[in-house]
Each structure stands twice: as structure tokens, then as C-alpha cells.
Amino acid sequence: xxxxxxxxxxxxxxxxxxxxxxxxxxxxxxxxxxxxxxxxxxxxxxxxxxxxxxxxxxxxxxxxxxxxxxxxxxxxxxxxxxxxxxxxxxxxxxxxxxxxxxxxxxxxxxxxxxxxxxxx
Amino acid sequence: xxxxxxxxxxxxxxxxxxxxxxxxxxxxxxxxxxxxxxxxxxxxxxxxxxxxxxxxxxxxxxxxxxxxxxxxxxxxxxxxxxxxxxxxxxxxxxxxxxxxxxxxxxxxxxxxxxxxxxxxxxxxxxxxxxxxxxxxxxxxxxxxxxxxxxxxxxxxxxxxxxxxxxxxxxxxxxxxxxxxxxxxxxxxxxxxxxxxxxxxxxxxxxxxxxxxxxxxxxxxxxxxxxxxxxxxxxxxxxxxxxxxxxxxxxxxxxxxxxxxxxxxxxxxxxxxxxxxxxxxxxxxxxxxxxxxxxxxxxxxxxxxxxxxxxxxxxxxxxxxxxxxxxxxxxxxxxxxxxxxxxxxxxxxxxxxxxxxxxxxxxxxxxxxxxxxxxxxxxxxxxxxxxxxxxxxxxxxxxxxxxxxxxxxxxxxxxxxxxxxxxxxxxxxxxxxxxxxxxxxxxxxxxxxxxxxxxx
Numbered sequence: 001x002x003x004x005x006x007x008x009x010x011x012x013x014x015x016x017x018x019x020x021x022x023x024x025x026x027x028x029x030x031x032x033x034x035x036x037x038x039x040x041x042x043x044x045x046x047x048x049x050x051x052x053x054x055x056x057x058x059x060x061x062x063x064x065x066x067x068x069x070x071x072x073x074x075x076x077x078x079x080x081x082x083x084x085x086x087x088x089x090x091x092x093x094x095x096x097x098x099x100x101x102x103x104x105x106x107x108x109x110x111x112x113x114x115x116x117x118x119x120x
Numbered sequence: 121x122x123x124x125x126x127x128x129x130x131x132x133x134x135x136x137x138x139x140x141x142x143x144x145x146x147x148x149x150x151x152x153x154x155x156x157x158x159x160x161x162x163x164x165x166x167x168x169x170x171x172x173x174x175x176x177x178x179x180x181x182x183x184x185x186x187x188x189x190x191x192x193x194x195x196x197x198x199x200x201x202x203x204x205x206x207x208x209x210x211x212x213x214x215x216x217x218x219x220x221x222x223x224x225x226x227x228x229x230x231x232x233x234x235x236x237x238x239x240x241x242x243x244x245x246x247x248x249x250x251x252x253x254x255x256x257x258x259x260x261x262x263x264x265x266x267x268x269x270x271x272x273x274x275x276x277x278x279x280x281x282x283x284x285x286x287x288x289x290x291x292x293x294x295x296x297x298x299x300x301x302x303x304x305x306x307x308x309x310x311x312x313x314x315x316x317x318x319x320x321x322x323x324x325x326x327x328x329x330x331x332x333x334x335x336x337x338x339x340x341x342x343x344x345x346x347x348x349x350x351x352x353x354x355x356x357x358x359x360x361x362x363x364x365x366x367x368x369x370x371x372x373x374x375x376x377x378x379x380x381x382x383x384x385x386x387x388x389x390x391x392x393x394x395x396x397x398x399x400x401x402x403x404x405x406x407x408x409x410x411x412x413x414x415x416x417x418x419x420x421x422x423x424x425x426x427x428x429x430x431x432x433x434x435x436x437x438x439x440x441x442x443x444x445x446x447x448x449x450x451x452x453x454x455x456x457x458x459x460x461x462x463x464x465x466x467x468x469x470x471x472x473x474x475x476x477x478x479x480x481x482x483x484x485x486x487x488x489x490x491x492x493x494x495x496x497x498x499x500x501x502x503x504x505x506x507x508x509x510x511x512x513x514x515x516x517x518x519x520x521x522x523x524x525x526x527x528x529x530x531x532x533x534x535x536x537x538x539x540x541x542x543x544x545x546x547x548x549x550x551x552x553x554x555x556x557x558x559x560x561x562x563x564x565x566x567x568x569x570x571x572x573x574x575x
Binding site (some may be wrong): 033034 | 167169171173178185274275301
């Protein structure tokens with residue numbers, strides 16, 4: 001069980017680094033009007049961050065905590081959806097490059113730590 | 121001397137300068153504000169033309185992606201704050217650049233706020249404001265004759281109101297460019313693979329069906345109401361089905377005379393796999409090659425206009441080209457016209473989300489229930505309003521143009537709740553069935569076999 005937890009955490013760290021560089025690629029595609037490629041990556045991005053959120057929540061159940069706020073990730077997804085619906089790709093590119101990318105660059109520095117058992 | 125005065129003094133186009141000096145009455149919303157980085161950014165009709173964070177970097181990346189060393193002239197749509205022109209000048213200083221800006225208010229905002237002296241002083245830049253009417257049309261026509269790279273920023277196109285006369289035309293160009301850009305490597309691979317099969321080309325069938333009639337089966341929702349008719353029309357009408365409608369036909373025990381596929385993506389494989397279809401497959405040279413390889417019947421390749429490799433190959437072999445219009449049904453229509461049919465009946469060609477559904481039941485494109493408020497509304501054949509999308513509207517305009525230039529063919533549309541296609545009157549499917557009773561029978565599959573065998 002412990003192995004599985006550590007393996008998942010490792011995958012989490014590797015993935016979060018890839019997300020940070022992927023967000024720049026999405027922004028670049030959008031700025032080049034290469035909307036098709038950007039859309040494919042955005043779909044992968046949403047699946048990826050959904051997985052990251054799930055890992056954060058599951059780790060909490062096993063008393064492992066990380067200093068990343070899943071609700072902020074959710075907020076980004078809502079903003080992106082809104083921009084995509086209006087086909088305002090300038091705003092979507094800005095969100096990826098100047099909001100999501102720095103968020104994940106910071107998040108990539110974080111590590112899971114074990115919370116102390118509540119003695120009460 | 122203010123920025124405005126300095127800029128105005130440098131504008132070579134006298135007429136433009138005069139117009140900028142007078143009050144402007146345009147019903148558009150232009151907003152300019154500093155970006156996070158400092159230089160101003162612009163919002164036109166609620167859409168940002170450049171990044172709110174770093175507009176200059178944004179403009180640089182966009183223009184980088186648009187450079188075409190083979191182009192002789194650039195035609196850029198939207199002056200905005202001049203950032204795209206500045207970048208283009210830096211990267212291609214020796215080429216002619218025509219900038220088309222429909223709104224004087226936009227140019228006015230730019231000359232009030234940005235030092236544009238290098239643009240106005242540059243001998244290669246011409247700024248055209250759309251109100252210049254006939255002169256503008258003449259200029260666009262002249263540009264179209266040269267090796268021109270058209271640069272249409274998506275953000276600018278979105279900001280252009282739907283009522284603007286240029287909007288539809290530019291959307292057509294942009295969509296084709298975007299889809300080409302997206303699938304170019306896949307298309308290249310498919311093209312190379314498909315050529316290896318050495319299949320007969322569709323040109324062999326051209327003008328061989330003069331005076332006969334055809335049905336083009338697409339997978340719009342109305343196909344559910346009309347599909348039954350195909351049993352009666354079989355061997356009277358040549359039945360050409362798009363790939364995604366094949367499953368609908370199979371569910372109704374109908375075998376079309378031919379199926380057509382054009383999309384380069386892998387999903388096309390699933391449209392045909394396991395359907396037991398062994399009649400002719402007409403495929404575009406760049407269509408999904410695994411679907412072509414998997415087909416067990418006769419295969420017929422079509423080379424398309426607008427894809428340089430196909431044009432060059434067809435040119436060398438003296439083969440005719442087909443118009444694609446961007447979708448499988450538009451390509452199919454052009455193929456049917458060129459095959460010589462005197463009447464073409466459209467089935468399942470809704471070009472709209474009739475009954476709030478995207479496709480017929482059992483279609484391999486999947487039936488999506490549609491509830492998006494942002495959809496456009498268009499008039500349907502039954503007089504009601506029906507929801508549609510920009511892309512479907514573009515295909516509809518293609519149909520309308522094609523039909524208008526094809527006077528010798530009678531077109532009929534059977535999609536009662538589908539969008540009205542100008543030039544293609546609605547005819548109830550029951551009328552088509554009764555007319556078919558007087559037609560001579562023809563085994564079309566056999567006829568195709570004979571034509572290709574006798575070559």
C-alpha cells in the first residue's frame with residue numbers, strides 16, 4: 001500500500017512539471033491561431049488536472065497533504081470554459097500563460113507531507 | 121507636437137488623413153487600456169485583439185506563425201494598434217503589405233495613442249479603410265491575382281460583427297486555413313499512403329452518368345425520416361452515402377452504390393469497419409488511409425483543389441480535380457455534379473440541429489443533444505427557425521454558391537426541418553418516390569465496375 005502511495009506521488013510530481021510546460025504550448029498554439037492543436041491539448045489538460053485533483057483528495061484520505069489548492073485549479077477550468085465558449089482565444093491564452101503556468105510552476109515545487117494523527 | 125499630430129502629418133493617403141480629421145460616426149465599441157506590461161492593448165466590440173498582459177509579445181508570436189517566404193505580398197486584416205504591421209515590417213521589410221481596416225475609429229484610436237511613424241513612413245505599407253468601396257473591391261481582386269499571403273487574426277475576425285459584408289467571406293478562408301494547419305502532417309501521411317494503392321481516379325466516372333439521377337445521403341437528423349425511401353429509390357437513383365451515414369443505412373438494410381470519405385482522421389476507419397460494405401469507396405487523396413486499406417470493394421481516389429500535393433500530382437498525370445468545400449458532403453456534391461447527374465436529391469442534409477439533435481440515430485458521428493444558447497438561428501424548410509453553427513452556415517453558403525453556378529442540374533432537398541439552402545427547394549420525400557417509379561432501372565454498382573474495367 002505504501003509503495004502505491006509513493007508511486008502515485010512520484011507520478012504526480014512528474015505530471016505537474018509537464019503540465020507547467022504544456023500550458024505554454026497551449027498558449028503558443030492559441031496565439032498562432034492554431035486552434036485545433038490547442039483544443040486537443042486543452043482536452044488533455046482538463047483530464048490531467050482532474051487526475052491531479054483526485055490524487056490530492058485521495059492523499060488527504062491517507063493523511064498526506066500538499067500545499068496546492070484544488071479549488072483554484074477548478075477556478076481555472078471554469079475561466080477557460082467561459083473563454084472557449086465565447087471563442088475568445090486571446091483571453092484563454094492569457095489565462096494559460098500568465099495564470100495557470102505560474103500556478104503550476106509553483107505547485108511543482110511542493111511535496112506531499114504526512115499529517116500528524118489527531119490524538120483527540 | 122502631439123502623437124496624433126505627428127502621426128497625421130505622416131499619413132501618405134490624403135483621403136484617409138482627411139477622414140481622420142473629421143468626427144467619426146461608427147457604431148462600434150473600441151476600448152484601449154494599458155496592459156499589465158505597459159503598452160496599451162485594444163478591445164474591439166468586446167473582444168481583445170491582443171493580450172491583456174503583453175500585447176507586443178502576443179503580436180510577435182502571431183506574426184511569426186504567419187510568415188510565408190514564398191509570398192510576394194501580405195494582406196493583413198485589422199490595423200488595431202499597429203502591432204501586427206510593426207512586426208510584419210520587421211520580419212518582411214522588403215515586401216508589400218496591404219492593411220485592411222474596416223473601422224476608421226480603430227485607426228483613430230491608434231494614431232492618438234501610438235507612435236506609428238515607421239509604419240506611415242514605410243514605402244511598402246498601404247492602409248486601406250473599407251469604406252473606400254469600389255476601390256477596396258478592386259484592391260482585393262488585384263491582391264488575389266498575386267502570390268498573396270492573407271493574414272486574418274482570429275481575434276479580429278471574432279470582433280467583426282456578423283452583419284459585416286466581409287465576415288462570411290473571411291470566415292471561409294480562415295476555417296480552411298485552420299483545418300489545413302491542424303491536419304497538415306496527417307494529410308501528408310495519408311496522401312503518401314493512399315498513392316501507393318494505385319487506385320483508379322474518380323475522373324474516370326466524370327460525365328458518364330449524364331441524364332441519370334442521384335441521391336446524396338448525409339447523416340443529419342432528418343435522415344431518420346427519409347431513410348426508408350432509399351429501398352424504393354435503389355437502382356433508380358445512384359445512391360452515394362457519406363461515411364458517417366453508412367451505419368444508418370445498414371440499420372435499415374440499405375446498401376448504397378458508393379460511399380465517400382474525405383476526413384484525414386482515424387475515426388473514419390470506424391465509419392466503415394464491420395459494416396460489410398463491399399461496393400465502391402470514393403476517397404479524397406488525403407483521407408484516412410487505414411480506412412482505405414481496410415475496404416474490401418472497389419476503391420476510387422479523388423484529387424482535390426487547394427491541396428498543393430494533390431494539385432501537382434493530378435497536374436502531372438492530367439487528372440481532373442474536385443472542389444472540397446471543407447466537408448464530406450460538399451465534396452460529394454461536386455463529385456456527383458461532375459459525374460453528370462441531371463438531378464441530385466439531398467437526404468439528411470440538415471445543415472442545422474433539427475429536433476435539437478446533431479445527427480441521425482445510429483450515425484457513427486454520434487448523436488449530440490444540443491442546448492447551446494450561442495447557436496445561430498436560421499430559417500428551416502418547414503418555416504420554423506432552427507439552430508445551426510458557424511461551420512454549418514459556411515457549408516450552406518458553399519452549397520448555395522455551387523448550386524448557383526451549376527444551372528444545368530436540378531437540386532432537391534428533403535430535410536423538412538433542415539436549414540433552407542437557397543437554390544435547393546424542399547421537396548417531400550414521397551414526391552421523390554412517386555417520380556422514381558417512372559425511371560429506368562440501372563445497376564449503378566455494375567455500371568461503375570464496367571466503366572473502370574473498360575479503361
